[in-house]
Amino acid sequence: MAKRWTCVEAGCEYELVAPDVESVVKGAQEHIAEAHSSFELEEMIEDVLEDV
Amino acid sequence: MATTERQSLDPDVVRKFHFTREMIEGPVYRKYQKAIRKFWSVEDLDFTQDAEDWTRIDDERKRGLLGVTVRFLAGEQNVTDELVPMLTASHALNRFDWTVYLSTFLMEEAKHSEFFMRWHDRVVGVLEPEEVAQHFLVRGKTIDPSGRFEVRDVLHEALPYYGRQLMEATMGGIEAEIERAFVAFSAAYNAFVEGVLTMPSYEIVIDTTTSWNAFPTLRQGFKLILMDEGRHITFGTYATRVLIEKDPSYEEEVHKVFDAYRGNIVGLVEYQKAVPGLDLQKYQTMKVRHYRNRCREMGITPDETLIEQILDPSIDFVVGVEAG
Numbered sequence: 001m002a003k004r005w006t007c008v009e010a011g012c013e014y015e016l017v018a019p020d021v022e023s024v025v026k027g028a029q030e031h032i033a034e035a036h037s038s039f040e041l042e043e044m045i046e047d048v049l050e051d052v
Numbered sequence: 053m054a055t056t057e058r059q060s061l062d063p064d065v066v067r068k069f070h071f072t073r074e075m076i077e078g079p080v081y082r083k084y085q086k087a088i089r090k091f092w093s094v095e096d097l098d099f100t101q102d103a104e105d106w107t108r109i110d111d112e113r114k115r116g117l118l119g120v121t122v123r124f125l126a127g128e129q130n131v132t133d134e135l136v137p138m139l140t141a142s143h144a145l146n147r148f149d150w151t152v153y154l155s156t157f158l159m160e161e162a163k164h165s166e167f168f169m170r171w172h173d174r175v176v177g178v179l180e181p182e183e184v185a186q187h188f189l190v191r192g193k194t195i196d197p198s199g200r201f202e203v204r205d206v207l208h209e210a211l212p213y214y215g216r217q218l219m220e221a222t223m224g225g226i227e228a229e230i231e232r233a234f235v236a237f238s239a240a241y242n243a244f245v246e247g248v249l250t251m252p253s254y255e256i257v258i259d260t261t262t263s264w265n266a267f268p269t270l271r272q273g274f275k276l277i278l279m280d281e282g283r284h285i286t287f288g289t290y291a292t293r294v295l296i297e298k299d300p301s302y303e304e305e306v307h308k309v310f311d312a313y314r315g316n317i318v319g320l321v322e323y324q325k326a327v328p329g330l331d332l333q334k335y336q337t338m339k340v341r342h343y344r345n346r347c348r349e350m351g352i353t354p355d356e357t358l359i360e361q362i363l364d365p366s367i368d369f370v371v372g373v374e375a376g
Binding site for chain 1: 079083255278279281282283285286290334337338341344345348349
C-alpha cells in the first residue's frame with residue numbers, strides 16, 4: 001500500500017506519496033534538508049505516515 | 053482455536069499472561085520489533101581511521117572535539133542509570149508493551165555509553181574515570197548576562213529528581229499519581245533532553261567532522277545513536293500523549309518541566325560558539341523545530357514565549373549539553 005507523508009513544518013504544505021516506507025522516508029528527509037535546512041529522524045516520519 | 057471454556061478460567065492464572073493481539077499490533081510493540089531488527093554492535097565498528105585522524109589534527113581541534121565527546125560519554129552513562137523509574141512505573145501501570153519496549157531502550161542507552169567508551173579508548177587512549185575526567189569542560193556556573201535565565205544541570209539534577217518522584221509515586225501505588233509523575237519524567241528525559249536539547253549537538257558533531265573530513269566512525273556512531281534516539285523520543289512522546297488524553301490536566305506537568313529548565317533551552321548549545329564557521333542561528337532554529345514537533349507528538353500547545361526566546365539573537369550565553 002502506498003504511503004503519504006505531509007510535512008509538519010509551520011507554513012509548509014509539502015506532501016509526498018511513495019510506494020513504500022523506505023522511499024517515503026528518503027524523500028521526506030531530502031525535503032527537510034533542502035527546504036528547512038534541518039534533519040528528521042526515520043521514526044518521526046514513520047509515525048505520521050498515512051496509507052493511500 | 054480455543055479449547056477451554058472461558059468461564060472456567062481462574063482470573064489469577066489469566067493475569068499471568070500479558071500479550072494481546074491489540075498490543076502486538078500497536079505502535080509501542082512495533083518499536084520493540086524495530087529495535088530488534090535494527091540492532092547494531094559497537095564491536096562491528098572500525099576505529100582505525102579515527103585513530104589516524106586523531107594524530108593529524110591540531111591541539112585546538114583536539115580540545116574542542118574532546119570537550120563534546122567527553123560530555124556525551126558522561127551523559128550516556130547518566131541516562132542509562134536514570135531509566136529504571138520508567139520501567140518500574142510501566143510495570144505498575146500494567147503497560148506490558150511499554151515494559152517490553154523499554155528493555156531495548158535501556159540496552160541501547162548502555163550501548164551508546166559503550167560506543168563513547170570504545171571511541172575514547174581506541175582513538176584517544178583514555179578510558180579510566182581519572183583519564184577522561186581531565187578533558188571534561190567544567191564551566192563553573194553559567195551566567196546569563198541579562199539575568200533573566202538560570203542555567204541548571206538537567207542531566208544530573210532534573211533526571212534524578214523526576215526519577216525519584218516517579219519511583220515514589222510508583223511505590224505509593226496510586227495510578228493517577230504514577231501517571232502524572234510519568235508525564236513529568238518523560239517530559240524531562242524524552243522530550244527535553246533527548247528530543248530538543250541534544251538534537252543540535254548531534255548535528256554539530258556531524259557537521260564539524262564532515263567539514264574536517266575526519267572521524268568517519270565517530271560520525272557513523274552518532275548516526276546509529278540518532279536512529280535509536282528516534283524510537284526513544286517517540287516512545288516518550290507517545291506515552292505522554294496517551295496519558296494526557298486520559299487526563300488533560302497532565303499537560304501542565306510538561307510545561308512545568310520546560311519552564312524550570314528554560315535557561316538551558318534558550319542558551320546556545322555547547323560549541324555552537326567554540327567551533328569556528330558554524331551557523332549559530334541554524335541550531336537555534338532546529339531547536340524550535342524539534343520543540344514544536346515534540347509538542348505536536350505529545351498533543352500539547354507549544355509555549356510561544358519559549359520559542360521567541362530561543363530565536364532571540366540577543367540571548368547568546370552558552371549551555372553545556374551532555375547527550376541523551
